Amino acid sequence: MHITRRRPDTLRGPAENFTGTVWLDQIAAPAAPSRLRMFNVHFAPGARTAWHRHPHGQALHVLEGEGLVQRRGGAVEEIRAGDTVWIEPDEWHWHGAGPRTFMTHLAVVEAAADGTTTEWGHQVSAAGHPD
Template structure:
């Protein structure tokens, strides 16, 4: 068993660049342990990850706000507090806050994360599904 006390979590200040577009506040909740990394990320409105995939998949738990997510070749979906997402191994995707909302999620990443290129403004602005169509 490994316990990571809150006082030792590696929170960071606002971070732009790297694997984010816009300002995001990532907090390393649990450093890589047996191929599992857990991060809680606060996204400011419009902030998002770059395209990426996970060797063994990723679980996202949306804690607050409203966000967007897209898998390569698929539609943009709206995320809301309480939603849980499973991204299967190797699925290329991105996620972040809606243009008019903050979003906080906990990301459980399994295996190595392969970071890629930024999501373009056009990709980000693609019309999300309406609530009636997505559920």
């Protein structure tokens, strides 16, 4: 067992992967052989990810606020505190805050054997289309 009492500093989401103001708090990234990665992601109103996918899928659990999520070819879906979203392996998608509120979610992924967790694509327009 290992208890983490001091977390890494909060990081700003990089502009190439996010639109708007996004902050990332690493919650868990245990040493091998574990490939678990867990983050608290804080989105300002209107902030969102670029299109992306994960080799083993992703679980999102909304902790506070209201947000949006969309898979490629699907409708934009509203999500709110208490909702859990499962994104299938290699499913292109984006997620972020709604236009009027902050949104925080817990994001859980499993890294691939080479350590990668995410393949990033194009930015998303306000309508949910690649810019």
